[in-house]
Amino acid sequence: MDTSKALPMLPMSAHVVQVPIPAATLPPESETNTYLILDAHVGTREAVLVDAGSSNPLHLQRLLDLLSQLGIRHVKALVATHYHPDHVCGFPALQELLQAPIFVHEADLQGALQVFACSNVHSLTVYPLPDELSVGSISLKMRHAPGHTHGHIHVEIAADAVVLVGDHLSGLGTVWIGPPDGHMQTYYEALTSLMAGPWEVAGPGHGAPLMDVPQAAQTLLARRHTREEQILSLLQAGPQNRFWLTQAIYSATVLAQARGVAERTIQAHLQYLLENGRLRREYLPNTGFVYYL
Incomplete structure (x- = not known):
């Protein structure tokens, strides 16, 4: 592995790592965050991978190198916070490489399948998202939180007080909400839920982790109003x-x-x-x- 070209990684907690990867997204963003959730105490060193916005083979190889560096031997699930291409277009190739199932909320499933149809991988295993997944002893809650899309989710890692919020918050400023996918009332409800939650850190789809979750949600709510x-x-x-x-x-x-x-x-x-x-x-x-x- 050429470590000089390795992907950056930022440990957010004991079990969550943020990995920004270049992706075709909207300005001012130029990267989409992939998240690795792992339990270091499990002998198999398994992980769940959340969002992958690049299908570039070089980026995907560097992600595989990072998994190897972290000692991860088994990726048990590829989870989409929502179906937009800058969050899921890397999933078909990753499934082929890792033999991991793809999970998308049922309200975003058709949109995701349309994105995946543009890939060169034609035999995919895509499932509706369950309410919970686990990584070793770590429980992950898949919270349906529509707003940016109808099937948008938050991934809650209660053991670490971490929530992965997709495109409901941003480390780079604001987010966009618009039909036919987005709905402002449900987005406001998602922000209100984040303000009331027990979260110490939020992992946004773009930008650095947010260390004051209620304030970040309140700022975007005030901006919309x-x-x-x-x-x-x-x-x-x-x-x-x-x-x-x-x-x-x-x-x-x-x-x-x-x-x-x-x-x-x-x-x-x-x-x-x-x-x-x-x-x-x-x-x-x-x-x-x-x-x-």
Whole structure:
């Protein structure tokens, strides 16, 4: 193994290691975190691997090298926090290499199968996610936490007070929530659950571990509520569609890099405001839906 090119790894607790791996994801991110959950006291040195956003053979070989370095002889499961390609596109090749089953929440299963269909691996074993898995003596709770996608999960490692949160928190700033996958109300519920939980460390899908979980969740919740107030303030001047609102709210840099994601996030906010009776809408033939107070 060429250690000068080894993947970085960050031990988060006694049983959890974060491994950032380059992946095709949205700016400003350039990596997706893979997590290894292992029990060092088990003779077989088994592990559960959470998320793998790169199918690059070089990255996957370096991940295998890291498993070997850690003395892991058996990966018993490949777990997806959600089905988006920057979290699962490495799973087909890893299953072929490791002979480990893939687990995806049933609400994200069809989306994951569509992602996997683009791989060169055509015989996959993919299962609906169970409520619990274990690594040696360590119990892992698979908590359904929709928001970013309908089948998004949090992986709870209670023995270490660690929770792996996928794309519900970020070590690099904010996250995006948008239809058809995302739903703002359920995302708020997921954040509220994280604020009330016993977690000392959160492992996000992108960026460094978060050492104050309630504060990280509260910060993103406040950011979303601020965005809603921006929308309501802009609509005081009269009805507008989501495209105009997106252009008015986001910077030119964001629009240049991720306009589609910005539009979908605004759509999720508008849906939330409609569901809570704070907005109304009307369909106009030449404009589409416009929203008004």
